[in-house]
Amino acid sequence: MANHDMHREWASKTRGQEDSGHLADSVAEILDCAALCFTEMGFQGTSIDDVARRLGATKGRIYHYFRSKTDLFFEVHREGMRRLMDAVNSAMSQGGTGREKLLHMIEAHALTMMQNTAYEAVVVQGVHMHRLSATTPEQRVSLDELMDIRHRFEQLFVETMREGQADGSVREGADVSLAVKGLLGAVNWMAIWYRPRPDETPEQQQLIARHVAELQVSGIA
Amino acid sequence: MANHDMHREWASKTRGQEDSGHLADSVAEILDCAALCFTEMGFQGTSIDDVARRLGATKGRIYHYFRSKTDLFFEVHREGMRRLMDAVNSAMSQGGTGREKLLHMIEAHALTMMQNTAYEAVVVQGVHMHRLSATTPEQRVSLDELMDIRHRFEQLFVETMREGQADGSVREGADVSLAVKGLLGAVNWMAIWYRPRPDETPEQQQLIARHVAELQVSGIA
DNA sequence: GTCTATAGGCTGATAGAC
DNA sequence: GTCTATCAGCCTATAGAC
Numbered sequence: 138m139a140n141h142d143m144h145r146e147w148a149s150k151t152r153g154q155e156d157s158g159h160l161a162d163s164v165a166e167i168l169d170c171a172a173l174c175f176t177e178m179g180f181q182g183t184s185i186d187d188v189a190r191r192l193g194a195t196k197g198r199i200y201h202y203f204r205s206k207t208d209l210f211f212e213v214h215r216e217g218m219r220r221l222m223d224a225v226n227s228a229m230s231q232g233g234t235g236r237e238k239l240l241h242m243i244e245a246h247a248l249t250m251m252q253n254t255a256y257e258a259v260v261v262q263g264v265h266m267h268r269l270s271a272t273t274p275e276q277r278v279s280l281d282e283l284m285d286i287r288h289r290f291e292q293l294f295v296e297t298m299r300e301g302q303a304d305g306s307v308r309e310g311a312d313v314s315l316a317v318k319g320l321l322g323a324v325n326w327m328a329i330w331y332r333p334r335p336d337e338t339p340e341q342q343q344l345i346a347r348h349v350a351e352l353q354v355s356g357i358a
Numbered sequence: 359m360a361n362h363d364m365h366r367e368w369a370s371k372t373r374g375q376e377d378s379g380h381l382a383d384s385v386a387e388i389l390d391c392a393a394l395c396f397t398e399m400g401f402q403g404t405s406i407d408d409v410a411r412r413l414g415a416t417k418g419r420i421y422h423y424f425r426s427k428t429d430l431f432f433e434v435h436r437e438g439m440r441r442l443m444d445a446v447n448s449a450m451s452q453g454g455t456g457r458e459k460l461l462h463m464i465e466a467h468a469l470t471m472m473q474n475t476a477y478e479a480v481v482v483q484g485v486h487m488h489r490l491s492a493t494t495p496e497q498r499v500s501l502d503e504l505m506d507i508r509h510r511f512e513q514l515f516v517e518t519m520r521e522g523q524a525d526g527s528v529r530e531g532a533d534v535s536l537a538v539k540g541l542l543g544a545v546n547w548m549a550i551w552y553r554p555r556p557d558e559t560p561e562q563q564q565l566i567a568r569h570v571a572e573l574q575v576s577g578i579a
Numbered sequence: 580g581t582c583t584a585t586a587g588g589c590t591g592a593t594a595g596a597c
Numbered sequence: 598g599t600c601t602a603t604c605a606g607c608c609t610a611t612a613g614a615c
Contacts, residue, residue, distance in 0.1 A: 178492035181402030184608055197581050271399035312569060319573050322547025323540040330539055348533060352540050356577030405590055418599050
């Protein structure tokens, strides 16, 4: 029980800046393996033994840090959302017209999807799960918390698009909420089809991300 | 075993035009309940007993018509894809410039998503599953077959967009394949966020569908 | 901290009565 | 055609050794 709290503490620490040592390493290693398993086999399709096998350990290790499989899944999801938030927030704060900011935000979102395929595939899976009603009360609480983050994430795009309408860089008259759902859908769907090619460079990835972003932004400009 | 074949025969019949009577009714009823269960609880989260309970029956009935849970899932998926194909094909054959056709195709796609939420949520789930490697050989065969249909579906949009480039109604220079993936993503994502409001009329749905389509098409025009 | 062993519950699929 | 009964396997989570 105490260890679960230690993990919580670690999690909130890293949400700041630094990670601190061997405990963080253990947890991060588990999260990485879990992200891969959940991505490849789905939440219900993954057993804790699967994650343990990939880790080269047994489930004792995992249950020492995580209360339950659900807890593990949501911790992966949380980390994926954190990476997304960081990238988009940083793009948003770089200035320019609403339209320019939107372009950079979408590009950053897309690039993060491409460079964190496992974590972001879990995020998409989690969003999908929110649609499911067969959830335990425990899952419901975690899901609601994460959907709250997700909502704030979506609002960043909504606000920036409104900003663009105010400064004249984004077309008036479009239903902003609907437009944002469309554009986020286009980017999120990358979790389904995008696979990095074996020899793909970061520059090539950036090109794809920019292209996706431009297509979406030119629709509302 | 013979009954599974009867079902197959029914399935291919309906892919033509007519459905024929009480056997079809039994199967269609099972498919409807299964679509709802899979949508609400996911593939692995749904037990055959869940479907049977919703049906007001026991699993004997289901296993009489479907070899396995996997088989049942894919039959729902197939039906969902059929509805999508029908709608888009019909929109595509109505003429106009490439750009106009594309607009109508996306609109038809979106409207079908909105009017068949359960079946189409299963389709999206199936596409997602194709990403998963933890599949039995049996699942792999069905998935591959369905991804083949899916690929042909995507090609309809690619062809029409190329047509639009040829007749000057669609911007040159854009990566057609990437653009189509983006626009299909925007529409497919509706399976995640769209819920019909209790009092929503077909006219209101059409408005939303058109709006989504316009946003995507104006990005490539 | 990590392992082994195991309890306890659920589920896919089948067999056979009616 | 549909139901009841049941088996066999798997998986989450815990307890306790080391």
